[in-house]
């Protein structure tokens with residue numbers, strides 16, 4: 527199966543090029559050049575009026591269209607994958623909530639099965655699971671249920687690290703056992719984010735020294751920056767090696783704060799996420815998040831008590847929002863929505879770039895940055 531994309535504007539890793547052609551064969555990008563003849567059997571996609579970018583990669587997303595990672599069913603993941611693809615996403619990490627052990631394990635097993643399914647033309651790939659909790663701090667619970675938060679016990683988490691499905695785990699380093707988990711995760715190639723944490727600056731820096739490489743939804747559910755106690759947020763901003771996930775919905779984080787984080791981290795350390803939940807794509811109304819009731823009004827999801835309950839953001843909107851907030855270039859925005867999140871979870875060997883040898887995961891946008899077409903593994907609807 528061959529495909530040739532005739533690109534008006536093409537986002538390469540560090541620059542934008544005009545009038546390039548991309549040849550795809552068996553789901554892999556083979557060649558990029560100004561002049562490439564289309565093989566006789568190739569599908570030709572005319573994107574001369576459009577912008578061609580690496581497909582978006584969302585490493586922190588709970589659900590959409592009434593489906594949630596914690597449903598632990600193939601149908602839920604497929605519904606999510608289809609919705610995300612329509613918004614330019616080609617790969618994602620279904621993200622769990624803090625919950626009893628057996629619920630988390632059902633979700634891990636379900637994701638593991640989904641990872642080996644053949645690619646569907648209209649669905650983003652399931653790249654692994656992000657465990658958000660349960661080893662996090664009730665003082666920074668956000669919409670995570672505090673009653674299930676617990677110390678990190680190797681008997682519980684070792685099988686998760688060994689599963690091969692877990693790519694990222696969010697922990698609060700000050701929780702009992704969390705520092706050992708951070709060290710254990712390194713041996714299994716599992717990335718660790720600090721999040722839902724009341725860690726001080728020193729505790730956060732110790733977690734990074736032990737191997738944690740990122741912060742979950744930077745600014746949200748973490749100790750803020752005070753000039754005499756810079757907190758977890760100060761450590762994230764000061765440590766150049768650390769990735770900062772950012773919910774770019776203009777609600778969880780003010781655009782000015784998005785701009786500040788971009789100035790601190792740059793496009794190679796800022797990872798745009800949605801943190802979207804199951805009401806995403808359904809408009810306003812009343813929904814459930816786990817066992818909790820959630821009210822969505824004008825796209826903002828809140829628990830009964832008023833706490834933000836995840837977003838209803840999509841990656842294409844996040845892409846537009848980060849450009850509006852920071853004035854960054856298309857190439858930078860593209861990196862923050864694809865290559866950088868992929869690298870933050872160790873999936874950048876074949877994902878996140880339009881380059882020979884990389885998976886043919888591509889999104890095509892119009893001049894207003896709206897999704898025209900999503901190509902997953904070299905196939906498009």
Ligand SMILES: [Zn+2]
Pocket residue numbers: 658668722742743747
């Ligand atoms: Zn969270």
